[in-house]
Amino acid sequence: MSTLHLAILLPFIFVVIIPLLYKYTRAIHTGWIALVVPVTLFVYFIQYFSINKAIDPITVTVPWIPSIGLSLTLYLDSLSLLFALLITGIGTLVVLYSIFYLSKDRERLNHFYTYLMLFMGAMLGSVLSDNLLLLYSFWELTSVSSFLLIAYWYQRKRSRYGAQKALYITMTGGFSMLLGFIILYAASGTFSIREIIAMGDTVTTHALFIPAMFFILLGAFTKSAQFPFHIWLPDAMEAPTPISAYLHSATMVKAGVYLVARLTPIFGAFLEWSWTIIIVGVVTLAMGSFNALKQYDLKALLAYSTISQLGLIMSLLGVGSLSMNSNYAPYSEYFIAAFVAAIFHLINHSVFKGSLFMMVGILDHETGTRDIRKLGGIMHLMPISFTFTMIGAFSMAGLPPFSGFISKEMFFTSVLTLAEHSNAWITIIPIIAWIASIFTFIYCMIIIFKSFTGTYHADLLDKKPHEPPFGMLVSPAVLSILAIALFFFPGLVDTSIIEPTVKEMAPIAPLFIENPNWHVHISAWHGFNLELVMTIGIILIGTWLYLTYEKWKTPVFDLIPRHLNLFTLYDKAIEGMEKTATRITKSYMTGSTTHYLSYIFSFLIIAALATLIGTGSFVLDMSQDSPIEWYELMLGIATVIAAVFVLFSTSRLMSIMGIGVIGFTISLFFVIFRAPDLALTQLVVETISTALFLLCFYFLPKMKAGVESIRFKLTNAIIAIGVGLTFTLLGLSAYGYRVFEPIAEYFSNSYELAGAKNIVNAILVDFRAFDTMLEIVVLFSAGIGIYTYIKLRYAGRND
Structure with a gap:
């Protein structure tokens, strides 16, 4: 097993360790134990990062289930390294932040950090998997673990509701994605992403290639909260703020973005892929930014802003994929710039949105509310918090000197290029993008100024505002510094991460074929151009709309x-x-055992007979059978009469007598067929069961009037005859239809194989040894469970 496998395994190991150590480490915050995982993993992955050169891709494989093509194949390249660093880096800051945010006296920290480690391991597995089935397994595990995290405060109705909604929507998308993966396997014969990419036209010419594309996009859109599947994200804000900062800014919601980026080399040359992503992304961008203006809860506002920013990134990925389409080959270089903008903004979004979520958590923690209507006038009480919030909000608004400004300008360049080299109606996309950016500017101003400036409402706050503990400020401070550093030094990521990632996403782009020495260069200043004019317009119009917000919000929102x-x-x-x-x-x-047995037996009759007749498997060959003697016929007739007697008897006592006659008659068959052991067993069992029936039925109430009706008995008769006929036909078919040599030949050597002179005993004791052992294990497990339950009840624990 490679170190890469161990890196994914480490969080899952702590999933076991944290609950085991929790009872013995309550004196310290469990977060300090959990912090070991993201710190160790971040240090491990950062060793692959170099500012001057790209990572050499690494592939490691461990066979798992080769019969279905499933192997633990991991692939580390620039794209997966970027996400691994985000998962572990932001994860480190979130765990550190949570240590000061969550009280070890009031919270179930063992549950919290167990779920968090489970999610971290699942996310790492998703971005490092090369096998599609393995990716799907980790993908669904992220949905399950996020469900547990969102429902962490499960005593709250809204938390349970939000967790269920997130699970329903993301797992439905996951099933759709799995169907797309299976189609890709049918087209290529492999689950390896790299091998599918290498096959090129072999895969893309498959008849179901386009349906597979849309199935996969559905999975990506649901995970990354794209319209119309975005509705789970605002309700997921019921989770603790550290979870919102981690899942809903840097990791889980970026999983769909990762999937689109990873599979762009397969689908990117098709316009269906590009325009679907562009349109959905732009609609999500506009819808999210507009709805963010309506919110009074700061976390809800950030949720819609996250939806909007994810739409922006998605639309950039769609524009960038046009660089691989033959219709846009002359403009390949311009569309490649959209990929650069997408990756850079993905990094920026993780930085400023993670910081903003943490700052909103601090406001809630130190004032007792997230409601903008109750906040205000606290800037002088919380100046450090105001500074960090301002940095994050200005970066999200796309203002200098923060990194969000650069990627926002690059976004404008990309949509303007799209409009220039497409049909006239595409001009609407830059207009929508510009309007959405104005909305973004307004809600960023709302976050800053309505929360910290204005009138101080001491009577509306549960606590007197003050700065949080130093430890709670460390994580947003680091992210705020990054938001500024990436503005002045974008070269930290352009050639090391962004350039190789773009080349992996568009390997067949004409630009890279014609110019293999192409390089990414990101700078803060792009000159005096239309993009800068658009930014100035955003600031001017956005400022005016913010100042007049109270006048126009109601008529517009209504x-x-x-x-x-x-x-x-x-x-x-x-x-x-x-x-x-x-x-x-x-x-x-209905609560009736009779009805349930009727359903079961009816289904058995239909399924078995339909299969038997439909496949032509019924064979009746009696040529090798011994002749039926008169006394055997008489016993058979007696058994049938007893069975009919049971069916139409009017009392339980008579029914038990009839069942007893059937059992004893069958024991006579065993005697005739020279099976004295079975005859003796049948006699003993029948005697005991008859006695038990009489004892039990004595205490039962009288039979209901309905059971004596002709309809009731006729229904039972039909079902009984059907079951008997079904098993008779199955038995005759099995006897007359031989595919393999009879197993009796093997058991006839029981003396040599098992030292037993009695074949039946040898089968029951020796040849069924494992079966008997497993039966004992089942009984033992059930016994342990019953014993534990009884002990807990006696201890007064009824939960």
Whole structure:
């Protein structure tokens, strides 16, 4: 096993260690133990980073389930390294922040950090997997672990609701993505992403290639909260703030972005891929930025801003993929710039959004509220917090001297290039992008000035505002410094991470074929151009709209009725499905054992007979059978009469007598067929069971009137005859249809194989040894469970 495998395994090891050590380490905060994982992993991955050159790709494989093509194949290149550094770097800062945010006396920290380590390991597995099935396994594990994290405060109804919504939507997308992966496997014969990319036209000419594309995009859109699947993200804000800072700014919501970037070499040359991502991304950008203006809860505002920024990144990936399309070959260099902007903004977004989430958590922690209407006038009480919030918000607004300004300018360049080299109607995309950026500017100003300036409302706050502990400020301080450093020194990431990542995303782009020595160069100043004019317009118009916000917000927001939204549609859809499911369930879950047995036996009859007849497997060959003697026929008739007697008897006592006759008659068959052991066993069992039936049935209430009706008995008769006929036909077919040599030949050597003179005993004791052992294990496990439950009940623990 390679060190790369161990890197993924480390978080899962701590998933076991943290609960085991929790009882013995309560004197210290559990976060200090968990902090070992992201710090160790960040140090491990940072060794591959070099400012001067790209990483040499690393591939390591451990066989797992070769029969279905599943192997633990990991692939580390610039793209996966970038995400690994974000996962572990932001993870380090989040865990450090959470140590001071979460109280070790009031919170179940063993649960919190166990879930967090589970999520961290799943995210690392997702971005490092080369095998599609392995990627899917980790992908769904991120959904499960995020469900646990969002529902951490499970006693709150909104937390449970948000966790369920996130799970429903992201796992539905995950199933769609799996279907796309399976189609890719059918087209290529491999689950390896690198091998599929290398196959080129062999995969892309498959009849189901385009459906596979859309199935995969559905998985990416649901995970990265793209319209119309964005509705899970605002409700996921019920999670503790460290979780919001980690999952919803730097990691989980970026998984869909990663998937699109990783699979662009396969699908990027197709316009269906490019324009779907562009349109969905731009709509998400505009919708998210507009809805952010409506929010009073700072975390809800940041949730919609995250949706908007993810739409921006997605749209850039769509524009960049046009560089691989033959129709846009002359403009390949211009569209490649969109990939550069996407990766750079992805880094910037993780930095400033992680910082902003932490600062909102600090406001909530130190004032007792996140409601903008209750905040204000606290800048002089929390000057350091104000400074860090301002840096994060200005960077998100795209203002200098912060890194968000550079990537925002690059975004404008990309959409303007798209409009220049496409149809006239595409001009609407830069306009939408510009308007969305104005909205972004406004809500960034709201975050800063409505939270910290204005009138101080001491009576509306649960606590007197003050700066948080130093440890809580360390993480946002680091991110704030990065937001400034990346503005002045973008060369830290341009040639080391962004350039090789772009070349991996567009390996067949004409630009790289014609100019293999192409390099990325990012600078803060782009000259006096249209992009700068757009930025100046954003500042001027955005400032005016912010100052007049109270005048225009109500009439503008009321243009769309509040009940007409996807949130209401989702709730009604879930409610409708629950009512339908309840109605269907009540129709067959009647509480009657008779009904349940009828369902089971009816299904058995239909499934078995349909398979037997439909496949032509019924064979009746009695040529080798011995003749039926008269006394055997008489015993058979007696058994049938006893069975009919049971069916139509009017009392339980008579039914038990009839069942007893059937059992004793069968024991006579064993005697005739020279199986005295089975006959003796049958006699003993039948005697005991008959006695137990009589004892138990004595205490049962009288039979209901309905069971004596002809309809009830006729239904039972039909089911009974059907089951008997089914098993008779199966038995005759199995006897007359030989595919393999009879196993009796093997068991006939029981004396040599097992030292047993009795074949039946040898089968029961020796040849079924493992089966018997497993039966004992099952009984032992059940016994342990019952014993534990009884002990807990006696100890007064009824949970």
